[in-house]
């Protein structure tokens with residue numbers, strides 16, 4: 001079976017009645033790694049929250065489909081079961097639920113009754129992935145993200161990714177706050193996921209992550225729209241020259257680019 005396709009068409013999203021996304025178009029196929037870059041406050045996290053169905057983010061126009069299925073019609077948990085995964089910019093802490101329990105129930109939520117992963121298989125897979133990510137084995141029994149350092153939270157998001165094996169993942173600033181060693185570990189985990197069944201959208205503020213994970217396509221987001229797309233060379237040019245040349249090319253007024261979060 002070939003991978004999945006996530007199609008976002010003319011997506012408009014409002015928060016508290018204010019339009020943040022103003023017509024986003026994007027298509028991500030299994031086997032592809034995409035990156036979205038853009039200044040602060042241009043709606044990158046809003047896009048990921050809207051895809052995952054955060055109630056605060058109201059879709060006023062446009063569509064999101066996964067293999068032709070209407071994602072906007074799905075409840076949040078259905079979106080996960082359908083194969084979407086979101087690593088949030090600020091992962092939340094859940095007290096009382098251990099990391100291992102959370103991972104196991106997330107895996108089983110995507111399986112039919114009677115097809116649940118065996119405890120042995122689960123533990124073997126978790127141990128192997130935690131070792132791959134240089135994670136302390138004790139973290140499996142800690143409450144989800146509770147007291148985790150910034151870097152530990154990001155590694156833990158990648159652990160979830162490797163365990164749940166979604167069809168399409170959206171990783172929002174998975175690189176922020178990581179030192180270089182942690183960044184390499186996180187990149188190694190993401191690169192390991194590369195296969196025809198898996199598509200990935202990496203949202204990042206810096207080109208740095210893309211030194212370790214080569215994207216197939218790079219998109220620039222400004223003022224709630226994808227204003228430019230290209231290959232990895234686009235990210236390199238942004239790193240070297242910033243965003244000014246794009247603003248000039250598109251005739252975007254400096255004053256109106258982005259809104260500080």
Ligand SMILES: Nc1ncnc2c1ncn2[C@@H]1O[C@H](COP(=O)(O)OP(=O)(O)O)[C@@H](O)[C@H]1O
Nearest residue numbers: 015020039040041042043044045046259260261
């Ligand atoms: N939950 C929210 N409540 C109010 N405003 C928000 C919320 N989330 C985002 N915004 C606003 O939407 C705009 C885009 O924010 P965001 O999507 O976080 O940008 P980015 O991720 O590109 O830095 C900003 O002006 C921000 O203040």
Ligand SMILES: [Mg+2]
Nearest residue numbers: 044045046089
């Ligand atoms: Mg953001």
